[in-house]
Amino acid sequence: MKALVYLGPEKLAFGDADYPIHKNGDVIIKVNSVGICGSDMHAYLGHDERRPAPLILGHEVAGTVVGGDKDGQRVTINPLVTCGNCPACTSGRDNLCPDRQIISMPPREGGFAEFVAIPASNIVHVPDDFQLEKASLAEPIACGWHAARLAQRAVIKDLSEVRALVIGGGAIGVGVALSLSCFGVSDVTILEPNVGRRQYLLQTTQIPVIDPDDLDDKNQIDLVIDAVGYAQTREVASRAVNPGGVIMHIGLGAAEGGLDIRRMTLQEITFIGTYTYTAADFISTSQAMFQGKLGSLDWIETRPLSEGAKAFADIRQGAVPASKIVLKP
Ligand SMILES: [Zn+2]
Ligand SMILES: [Zn+2]
Incomplete structure (x- = not known):
């Protein structure tokens, strides 16, 4: 072959x-x-x-x-x-x-x-x-579905009131954003530094996508998902999340650096690592895709x-x- x-x-x-x-x-x-x-x-x-x-x-x-x-x-x-x-x-x-x-x-x-x-x-x-x-x-989106499911257990507010920020507009980031929307989070924004990809996502999805430089409201996000995983993106996550908020970490970019552990301690910020998906998540994701619940x-x-x-x-x-x-x- x-x-x-x-x-x-x-x-x-x-x-x-x-x-x-x-x-x-x-x-x-x-x-x-x-x-x-x-x-x-x-x-x-x-x-x-x-x-x-x-x-x-x-x-x-x-x-x-x-x-x-x-x-x-x-x-x-x-x-x-x-x-x-x-x-x-x-x-x-x-x-x-x-x-x-x-x-x-x-x-x-x-x-x-x-x-x-x-x-x-x-x-x-x-x-x-x-x-x-x-x-x-189904595979990359299932990673996002799994993260959204774990996040659901950790956030304190009702999902419809949650402000979510996804760092990275690759397939994992888009999959998380679509999954969160499917779970009932209405306020989801993607942060993407590449201008070509930002324009592409604005044309092909319904999700708001912004340049990291335009993220002005620090400490006001209930749920931050780092779908990249470098020191620089973890730094953004540490800063953006509000007191009592949640950081989900999917990206496997680099092993160390970026988290503000002191702020996370003083402000009771939850950090959750997430890896792939369970077999049940994979099936749920596939069904949601087939039913059009994850967009076009x-x-x-x-x-x-x-x-x-x-x-x-x-x-x-x-x-x-x-x-x-x-x-x-
Ligand atoms: Zn993959
Ligand atoms: Zn086993």
Whole structure:
């Protein structure tokens, strides 16, 4: 089969690769659409020791089942594979399973390919009238859905009265904003420094998007979501959140710096780390998408998988206004 293979820092090659190994309980998916994630970029730059070359990256996949009793079914896939038996899995926090695997990390190859293997229990059926390009957004949006669900438990006010600020207008940030709206938060603003992306989001979503320089009302936000995760963005979050407020942290940019722990202590600010989504979150997100509750999902750009290397380079240069590039094998 053809695949886009990661060969080392900033090196991707489109060429022949082995057909995926079919483990017990797996199904093979013929990939229709696969999104480029921030974590793929991280690996591409050589910053992720968990993803050593050579490797097929990509975990945001929609496609059709090949063979078996579901042959031809259109699906989106939950790429997180968990054990199902440990305390985390049995208490509904399966995203924290110590044995979790994700496709695109050994031993599982990823979805920048014609075919990918995934346990049958990880596939979610996509209705006939819903585009597979958009169905591949279930994974990044589920991260936002999960964060919105955890935030809901931590904020003191009724969600309809909450002022929320999302830092970062990539797919994770947009997914959080759409999820919060779906949960009943009416006042959601995205902070995005890239002017091209700001304009793009104003045209393709209904969400207010502003330049970080225009954020004048400090200490007045009930809920700040950092969907970037660098010292600089955590600093913004620490400043923007109001006394008694909540900071949700999704971004995996850099490990340290930026939080004003003294202010957080004196003002009783809650900090919540959030990682991926549970299997239940993934299904809820997919259903909300299919029912149109997360908007028209027009903030994606599609390109051929064969031109994937250029797409990575363009994202690296900040030259992509769309919040998500979806590659098509
Ligand atoms: Zn992702
Ligand atoms: Zn487990």
